[in-house]
Amino acid sequence: MxxxxxxxxxxxxxxxxxxxxxxxxxxxxxxxxxxxxxxxxxxxxxxxxxxxxxxxxxPGLINTHHHLFQTLTRNIPLAQDCELFEWLGTLFDIWRHLRPEDIYNGAVVGLGELLKTGCTTASDHFYCFPKGISGELMDEEIRAAAELGIRFYPTRGSMSLGRSEGGLPPDAVCQTDNEIIKDTIRVIERYHGSDRFAMVRVGVAPCAPFSVTSDLLRESAALARSYGVRMHTHLAETLDEERYCLDRFGVRPLEYMERHGWVGDDVWYAHGIHFDDDEIRLMGRHGCGVAHCPTSNMKLSSGVFKLLRMQEAGVRVGLGVDGSASNDGGSMIGEARMSYLLHKLAHGSSSLDAAGALGLATRGSASVLGWNDAIxxxxxxxxxxxxxxxxxxxxxxxxxxxxxxxxxxxxxxxxxxxxxxxxxxxxxxxRLTGIEEERAAEAAQASALRLFNEASLRTGIDYRRSRLHALK
Missing domain, CATH: 2.30.40.10 (Urease, subunit C, domain 1)
Structure with missing residues (x-):
């Protein structure tokens, strides 16, 4: 080289x-x-x-949580000014029309935006596999990352618990447990690099307790550990999720995940806002990590992450920009600045200094990904x-x-x-050196417009109307 x-x-x-x-x-x-x-x-x-x-x-910034496909659904008026479950319900109707070329176009723009804001390693949580579309969608993200030259940590996400079985997502974007496990094995065996300076590492990432079956959680944990790869999922993001777990499973989200093997030093969660003190101590003892996503958490009114308690308990904490549709941007420097300002407001002037915010986006994120020997x-x-x-x-x-x-x-x-x-x-x-930026932006906007129009035709919903306006 x-x-x-x-x-x-x-x-x-x-x-x-x-x-x-x-x-x-x-x-x-x-x-x-x-x-x-x-x-x-x-x-x-x-x-x-x-x-x-x-x-x-x-040092290059490290993004520990993203949904690159959501780059194509930013600034959708009907998906603004609402909380997570309602936000997801709106956008699932658009995402069900995703095609392989959309995944590539969204990844080019999302990863390019990260590179232009100082990010050199990006993790992505891809979980939306519409029925009738090729299962090899993650390959499109990995292709985009290689062309741009970013160090990439895609996690093979999944949803298997559709609305017909009591889950949150529509059945049209869910797969069977067998389909998920088979493709997860394929992605790991084809792309995961164990070398210290690997350009691609792969993780296993069922979406959330409200979108996957208990069997899939257990099988995914066993599969990940058999291959020696890390595990990732959303957890404790909202009180709606907490109520869902209490009503359906009789326990809080972390206890539910712990029952299925999802606690350990090879696990990191996205968001983690609503863990209580006992849960935080348990996570610290087991070496769990959390991707802190301040911009998304504020936009969706999810709550304020308990950063100081996490750090005191020994929980590994890094930063993530989260899905572009719940952030509407993908700036890693912007995310570090947002964490700095949020915790000044929430926890006082001595809570997090600027170097500490930079530390979350560098050493902290590297530790969350288990990659602090190299980045x-x-x-x-x-x-x-x-x-x-x-x-x-x-x-x-x-x-x-x-x-x-x-x-x-x-x-x-x-x-x-x-x-x-x-x-x-x-x-x-x-400027990005690996692609022509204007052409990439044009292709991504064309994908976004097609998704928007196909969803509007199928549902009859005017997604250009703001939710607040629609309620009046």
Missing amino acids: GTLLVKNAKSIVTMDGERRVIEGGSLYADGQEIVAIGTDIPYAEADTVVDATGMIVY GSLEAGKAADMFMIDTRRLEFAGALFDDAALPIVTGMSRPVDMTIVGGKIVVKDG
């Missing part, structure tokens, strides 16, 4: 165990691996040389995954006093200047 030299940086924010900031630093990588980092490294030439004068270099910080022996911002921008004037805090405190009104994944430049001057 060649060598990389990043030299003369204003600073390198390492996010290592000491949170070192190396003023005037340089970095050298051979292939994907950082070989040297510091102010006086013994390398002057490389296959690729980046003059980082005026730049701050940061999450800039150190010798770790992956050359990083992003850079030019401090000579107008919006940073008067703010150059704390380099680690800069993008979190000030926010980013434009894309980062450069993103590098595994030693390869994938964003340069704020």
Whole structure:
């Protein structure tokens, strides 16, 4: 893959165990691996040389929860101003029309947006498999990730408990347990990489307690552990979910999942807002992780994540942007900033500083994905995954006093200047290098419009009307 030299940086924010900031630093990588980092490294030439004068270099951000297909259903008026179950009910009628080319187009846009905001590793939870459509939909996401050059952690999601059997999703987007297990095995065997610097790792991810059968939960846990891959699901996102579990199973969501093998250091949950103190302590003892998704949680009025209690109990916490339709954007820097501001508001001025928010999106997220031996910080022996911002921008004037805090405190009104994944430049001057952005945007908008129109024709619903207007 060649060598990389990043030299003369204003600073390198390492996010290592000491949170070192190396003023005037340089970095050298051979292939994907950082070989040297510091102010006086013994390398002057490389296959690729980046003059980082005026730049701050940061470790690549890591997204621990996303639904890339939802990129095509952002800003749908009827899906605004409602809570999770109602929001899902509206969008399921649109998602049931997804085709393989839509999955690819949505992934290109969603992953491209992440790269342009400093994200170098993205996990995705893909769970919507419409009946009559090819089951090999995850392959389209993985193809898009390879073209863009992002490190990718897709999780093979699933829904098998449709409305006819008491679940939340319509039967038209559910599969049988056997179909799910068969395709999950295929995806793991074809794509999962166990190498430390693998560009693709695969997880197993039934959607949620209200959309899968008990048998599928047990079989998925056994399957994941037989292959040595990690496990992911939504949990404790809303009080509606809690009531559903109490009414249907007689227990709270975490106890239900624990009964089916879904507690352990190989498990991470998305959201985790409504865990009580005993549950948080149990998760800490078992080494569970949680993907904290502040923007989505605020938009859907789901609640405020108990960050401080989680961290005190030893629960591993990272950041996720969640589905683009419950965020309407995919900015990882924006998500880190949102976590910083939310917990200032909810827990007081000393709750989470800017470096701590950056830490959630780097070291914290790497730990959640079980990948902290290779990503999450800039150190010798770790992956050359990083992003850079030019401090000579107008919006940073008067703010150059704390380099680690800069993008979190000030926010980013434009894309980062450069993103590098595994030693390869994938964003340069704020533009993706692997695709033609305008063509990708046009294709994705065409997919979005077709989905919207097909759903409108089938249901007779005007999705352009806001929910608040429709209620009047």
